[in-house]
Amino acid sequence: MEIDLKLLQYAVTLSRHRHFGRAAAALGVSQPTLSRNIAALEKQLGMRVFERSHRDVVATPAGDDVLNMADELVARAEAISHRLELVRDGRGGRLRVVAGTYAFDIAVQPAAIDLINANPSIRLELLEREWAAALALMMTDQVDFAVFDVEALRSMPALRVESLGEFRGRYFCRSGHPLLRKATFDVEDVRRYPFVMPGMPRHQAGMLEGLDAGATQDASRGFILPSIAVSSFRTVREIVAGTDAISVAHPSQISDGLATKRFAVLDMPTRRRAPVAEFGVAWKRERTLPPAARSLIAIIRRRMRAIGR
Amino acid sequence: MEIDLKLLQYAVTLSRHRHFGRAAAALGVSQPTLSRNIAALEKQLGMRVFERSHRDVVATPAGDDVLNMADELVARAEAISHRLELVRDGRGGRLRVVAGTYAFDIAVQPAAIDLINANPSIRLELLEREWAAALALMMTDQVDFAVFDVEALRSMPALRVESLGEFRGRYFCRSGHPLLRKATFDVEDVRRYPFVMPGMPRHQAGMLEGLDAGATQDASRGFILPSIAVSSFRTVREIVAGTDAISVAHPSQISDGLATKRFAVLDMPTRRRAPVAEFGVAWKRERTLPPAARSLIAIIRRRMRAIGR
DNA sequence: CGATCTCCATGCGCGGTCCGTATCGTTCTC
DNA sequence: GAGAACGATACGGACCGCGCATGGAGATCG
Numbered sequence: 001m002e003i004d005l006k007l008l009q010y011a012v013t014l015s016r017h018r019h020f021g022r023a024a025a026a027l028g029v030s031q032p033t034l035s036r037n038i039a040a041l042e043k044q045l046g047m048r049v050f051e052r053s054h055r056d057v058v059a060t061p062a063g064d065d066v067l068n069m070a071d072e073l074v075a076r077a078e079a080i081s082h083r084l085e086l087v088r089d090g091r092g093g094r095l096r097v098v099a100g101t102y103a104f105d106i107a108v109q110p111a112a113i114d115l116i117n118a119n120p121s122i123r124l125e126l127l128e129r130e131w132a133a134a135l136a137l138m139m140t141d142q143v144d145f146a147v148f149d150v151e152a153l154r155s156m157p158a159l160r161v162e163s164l165g166e167f168r169g170r171y172f173c174r175s176g177h178p179l180l181r182k183a184t185f186d187v188e189d190v191r192r193y194p195f196v197m198p199g200m201p202r203h204q205a206g207m208l209e210g211l212d213a214g215a216t217q218d219a220s221r222g223f224i225l226p227s228i229a230v231s232s233f234r235t236v237r238e239i240v241a242g243t244d245a246i247s248v249a250h251p252s253q254i255s256d257g258l259a260t261k262r263f264a265v266l267d268m269p270t271r272r273r274a275p276v277a278e279f280g281v282a283w284k285r286e287r288t289l290p291p292a293a294r295s296l297i298a299i300i301r302r303r304m305r306a307i308g309r
Numbered sequence: 310m311e312i313d314l315k316l317l318q319y320a321v322t323l324s325r326h327r328h329f330g331r332a333a334a335a336l337g338v339s340q341p342t343l344s345r346n347i348a349a350l351e352k353q354l355g356m357r358v359f360e361r362s363h364r365d366v367v368a369t370p371a372g373d374d375v376l377n378m379a380d381e382l383v384a385r386a387e388a389i390s391h392r393l394e395l396v397r398d399g400r401g402g403r404l405r406v407v408a409g410t411y412a413f414d415i416a417v418q419p420a421a422i423d424l425i426n427a428n429p430s431i432r433l434e435l436l437e438r439e440w441a442a443a444l445a446l447m448m449t450d451q452v453d454f455a456v457f458d459v460e461a462l463r464s465m466p467a468l469r470v471e472s473l474g475e476f477r478g479r480y481f482c483r484s485g486h487p488l489l490r491k492a493t494f495d496v497e498d499v500r501r502y503p504f505v506m507p508g509m510p511r512h513q514a515g516m517l518e519g520l521d522a523g524a525t526q527d528a529s530r531g532f533i534l535p536s537i538a539v540s541s542f543r544t545v546r547e548i549v550a551g552t553d554a555i556s557v558a559h560p561s562q563i564s565d566g567l568a569t570k571r572f573a574v575l576d577m578p579t580r581r582r583a584p585v586a587e588f589g590v591a592w593k594r595e596r597t598l599p600p601a602a603r604s605l606i607a608i609i610r611r612r613m614r615a616i617g618r
Numbered sequence: 619c620g621a622t623c624t625c626c627a628t629g630c631g632c633g634g635t636c637c638g639t640a641t642c643g644t645t646c647t648c
Numbered sequence: 649g650a651g652a653a654c655g656a657t658a659c660g661g662a663c664c665g666c667g668c669a670t671g672g673a674g675a676t677c678g
Contacts, residue, residue, distance in 0.1 A: 003386045005314055020655055030638050035656060037636090046397045048597055054645050054654060061453045061599035065402035069389045076385060077312045080378045088355045093374035144370045288357055290370035329626055339667050344627060346665090361626065363674050 005077055007041040008070035010034060011049060015067050018057045086121060090291035096125040097296065098134040099147040101198040101233050103279050106250045106307070107164065108147050111299040115292075122292055130199050130231070138284055145293055147300065150280030159282040164297070165304030166278045169248045171266035174241050180264055190266065194245035196228035196236050237263075250307065279304065314386055316350040317379035319343060320358060324376050327366045395430060399600035405434040406605065407443040408456040410507040410542050412588050415559045415616070416473065417456050420608040424601075431601055439508050439540070447593055454602055456609065459589030468591040473606070474613030475587045478557040480575035483550050489573055499575065503554035505537035505545050546572075559616065588613065 010027060014034065017023035024034040042049050049063035059067055086092025099108040104126075112126055127134075127143065131152050137143045139158070146153070153161045171190060179185050179193070228245060230236055236247050237254065241262055257263035281297055283289055319336060323343065326332035333343040351358050358372035368376055395401025408417040413435075421435055436443075436452065440461050446452045448467070455462070462470045480499060488494050488502070537554060539545055545556050546563065550571055566572035590606055592598055 003314060003390050005312060005386075021653090031655075032639085032657080033637060039656085045393060047600065051595060051597060052655065053595060057655085060597040061405075061602075062396050062402055062597070065396045065599075066393060069392060073382075073386060073389055077314075077382060080382055081312050083378060084354060084375060087371050087374045093371055096370075286360065286362060288360060288369040288371070290374075291356065293370075330624095340626075341628075341668080342666060348627085363625065366626085 002044070003073075004041075005074060007037055007044075009074050010037045011041055011067060012070050012074055014038060014050065014057065015059055015063075020057060083121070086119070088291055090293075090295035091119040092121045092123075093290055093292050094123040094125070095290055095292040095296065096127075096143040097145060097147065097293075098127040098129050098137050098143045100131060100134065100149065100152075101128060102169075102250070102277065103147040103149070104128040105233060105253050106167065107279055107300045107303060108296075110252075111296055111303055114299050114303075115296050119292075119295070128232075138282070141284070141287070144287075144290055145281055145283040147279060147281050150278045153280045153282040156282070158285055160285050161280050161282045162297070164279040164281055164300050167250060167304060167307050169250055169277065171246055171248055172240065172254055172263050173244070173246045173266055175261045175264045177244060177246075177264065179246075179266065185266070190246055194227045194243065196230065196239050196245045196247045198230055198233050198236055252307070311353070312382075313350075314383060316346055316353075318383050319346045320350055320376060321379050321383055323347060323359065323366065324368055324372075329366065392430070395428070397600055399602075399604035400428040401430045401432075402599055402601050403432040403434070404599055404601040404605065405436070405452040406454060406456065406602075407436040407438050407446050407452045409440060409443065409458065409461075410437060411478075411559070411586065412456040412458070413437040414542060414562050415476065416588055416609045416612060417605075419561075420605055420612055423608050423612075424605050428601075428604070447591070450593070450596070453596075453599055454590055454592035456588060456590050459587045462589045462591040465591070467594055469594050470589050470591045471606070473588040473590055473609050476559060476613060476616050478559055478586065480555055480557055481549065481563055481572050482553070482555045482575055484570045484573045486553060486555075486573065488555075488575065494575070499555055503536050503552065505539065505548050505554045505556045507539055507542050507545055561616070 010023075013027050014020065014023040017026060020034055020038075021031045024031040027034065038050065045066065047062050047066075048060050049066050051058050051060055051063075083092055097108055097112075108126060112124055115122060116124065125143070127137065129137065131148060134143070134146045134148065135156065138146055147164065150161065150163055153159055173179060173193075179189055182189070228239065230239065233249070233253060236249075237257065239245050240247050241257070246266065251258065251265065254263045258265070279300075281293075281300075283293075319332075322336050323329065323332040326335060329343055329347075330340045333340040336343065338346075347359065354375065356371050356375075357369050358375050360367050360369055360372075392401055406417055406421075417435060421433055424431060425433065434452070436446065438446065440457060443452070443455045443457065444465065447455055456473065459470065459472055462468055482488060482502075488498055491498065537548065539548065542558070542562060545558075546566065548554050549556050550566070555575065560567065560574065563572045567574070588609075590602075590609075592602075
């Protein structure tokens with residue numbers, strides 16, 4: 001049996017108005033059109049839905065059953081229609097994002113909080129992964145897009161990439177660190193201590209290239225590689241707090257530690273004004289971004305502009 | 310936004326087949342028709358639902374959201390379509406019945422059990438009421454139809470009435486009743502004991518007219534009226550069991566009391582072979598019976614034929 | 619490297635469907 | 649008994665939606 005939502009909608013409206021003329025007006029059609037559509041519904045259901053008398057139009061007992069179900073289905077259709085509008089406008093639907101540690105902490109997670117506050121009905125899946133895992137998730141269509149250091153993204157021709165903007169990180173250390181006792185210090189001083197970063201060392205190229213430490217060379221890429229690689233920034237924090245190791249972060253990532261004097265930022269004269277890193281968003285070339293992705297990306301861009309100074 | 314179930318159905322089918330040609334064949338339409346309908350859906354949703362490549366047709370991320378909702382709505386529409394078929398065929402929907410004590414016990418309740426067993430999805434409201442209350446329920450559209458002694462029903466011109474068939478009741482008394490010690494007894498003997506029946510005495514006309522007791526006259530109607538009127542048959546049973554009062558019933562109403570020797574049937578030579586009573590079904594003239602009512606009525610008729618002998 | 623194949627999109631013509639206007643038929647009212 | 653109210657029906661026109669035929673872009677193969 002073919003169900004036509006329009007006919008059900010007509011029946012529901014008629015049952016509310018109990019009058020063909022007024023129901024037709026409410027529906028924005030002529031009275032004969034409503035008459036014919038109700039007759040069509042009754043024909044295709046094989047039963048009479050309304051009793052017509054000259055003073056009243058009222059549902060038959062079987063019509064009551066029909067109207068209850070019609071009401072339910074029409075209401076559900078309208079709810080779905082509304083939810084689809086939210087999806088189209090980037091205010092609803094499912095959004096699956098993967099990001100590296102820095103991008104996750106600095107861009108995705110704060111932006112996601114704004115997005116959820118603005119659109120509570122959105123369904124988010126936020127994954128923090130290292131680059132190789134993130135790439136695999138994208139290529140197998142398990143996430144909609146990725147936020148990473150833009151250099152890693154641009155190395156993959158299968159991806160479409162857009163820049164999200166730059167930001168400057170800072171070296172930081174524990175608050176009792178020996179370096180802090182010096183009146184002045186520079187990159188050469190920093191190099192004497194262990195350097196810890198999250199993620200696989202070979203994928204931190206873009207992050208490190210912009211640092212002042214970039215002036216110090218390693219054999220292949222022209223910058224120093226972390227001497228300690230761990231998988232989460234939580235571990236970076238603990239190692240920095242418990243050793244003389246130094247790391248790099250956006251101040252928001254360690255702001256609680258700054259407030260409690262657990263960490264200190266190592267500000268030193270910069271040799272060049274290059275950014276620490278440039279984040280980018282990327283997705284599989286032949287796929288389409290969901291509209292909600294544009295909402296999140298716009299929030300991230302705004303945030304990156306705010307902290308990029 | 311107007312939702313068209315057909316377009317959603319097309320999209321769901323396409324997402325399963327991932328191929329326009331095969332999906333179109335499965336839907337029984339031509340491939341261009343499916344192409345155009347999917348394009349129409351995408352246009353009216355304002356977003357792309359499918360990625361078309363030459364080897365594959367796959368949903369966009371937003372399309373996933375669309376398809377999930379479409380799937381849900383289509384499935385619900387199909388379920389409702391099925392339930393509407395049940396209503397039309399008298400195998401589902403809501404059915405509200407009122408009956409008097411005898412009709413309820415003898416006809417409606419057993420028939421309802423058969424109906425439920427045959428159609429578990431049916432929704433029944435079974436009311437046992439005296440005649441005046443039943444009439445009020447019918448006239449206020451709170452029940453779909455009534456099952457009563459046909460004479461009461463026919464007295465109301467506002468009702469359409471159909472006969473359900475006749476049945477014979479029997480006098481019964483407690484098992485130690487004095488009458489049972491007599492070798493023979495007749496109606497005149499019965500008249501010497503209290504007579505108890507459920508319902509308002511003036512409404513038992515039809516029930517009593519057919520009894521042999523009808524040969525004994527009262528001033529107005531030519532038969533004896535109950536000397537004790539109670540509202541439920543349960544009370545009748547208790548009074549008969551605890552006193553010398555006599556009543557009338559179908560054997561099925563007291564069969565447990567017969568088995569435990571609590572009651573005894575008073576069989577006596579009958580003077581005429583008239584039925585004890587004729588049940589009928591009635592509903593408000595301008596209303597329509599729900600299809601399920603026909604199912605219940607058919608079962609009652611079958612049952613009345615079976616016990617009418 | 620071009621011919622062919624695959625597969626979705628599009629142009630075209632037609633048949634049916636759906637709508638609104640006008641009108642009818644019935645019932646209720648005064 | 650005339651008129652009003654109201655749902656059903658007749659009719660003509662516009663538009664929609666279908667299938668057939670064809671186009672066009674990318675993959676495949678000789």
